[in-house]
Amino acid sequence: MSDFIYLASQSPRRRQLLDQLGVRHQLLLPDAHEDAEALEEPLPGEAPTAYVRRVTGLKLDAALARLRRRGLPAAPVLCSDTTVALGGRIYGKPADARDAIRMLGELSGTTHRVLTAVALGTARSRTEALSASRVRFASLSASRIRAYVATGEPMGKAGAYAVQGRAAEYIEHIAGSFSGIMGLPVAETAALLRAARVKF
Helix, strand or coil, X not given: CECCEEECCCCHHHHHHHHXXXXXXXXXXXXXXXXXXXXXXXXXXXXXXXXXXXXXHHHHHHHHHHHHHHCCCCCCEEEEEEEEEECCEEECCCCCHHHHHHXXXXXXXXXXXXXXXXXXXXXXXXXXXXXXXXXXXXXXXXXXXXXXXXXXXXXCCHHHCCCCXXXXXXXXXXECCHHHHHCCCHHHHHHHHHHCCECX
């Protein structure tokens, strides 16, 4: 039984969703020498579902090693990763504004998938879950895309958009988990926490 967890994520949205569940958590962020971005590099020909599961597992490995290195009190560690997929193509975080414009142009007028993997682990065990949702975008003109990218919101977001932000006006339909699209599927996460006997 644990009354708190470590969250190995810099995402304020994931912290917000854990707060919504009433889960006590402490951040377990990478050290300066860790190359967290390198973990998110897709392998050649990697399918989106395999990719998001693999990256989440790597994040958990790194976080558990960080926990041991720092000699912190034992508690479960939660990691998550989100990717957007159109067919077999993976859309991660845009490298810059130009990349964000490209991504949004390709997603415009389509139905794409948003995949979020969650992993909860300790030194002795780990469990995981996957949330898959579908999002239909309206057709966006080049000027609307440029205006959205100019707000800065797409940066740091998989697929170059935030469902809970200004991009909501472009979303015609969602099938799946809104919280999963935000970056942490609440139902799946709660099930993992209960199975691990985390109090909340």
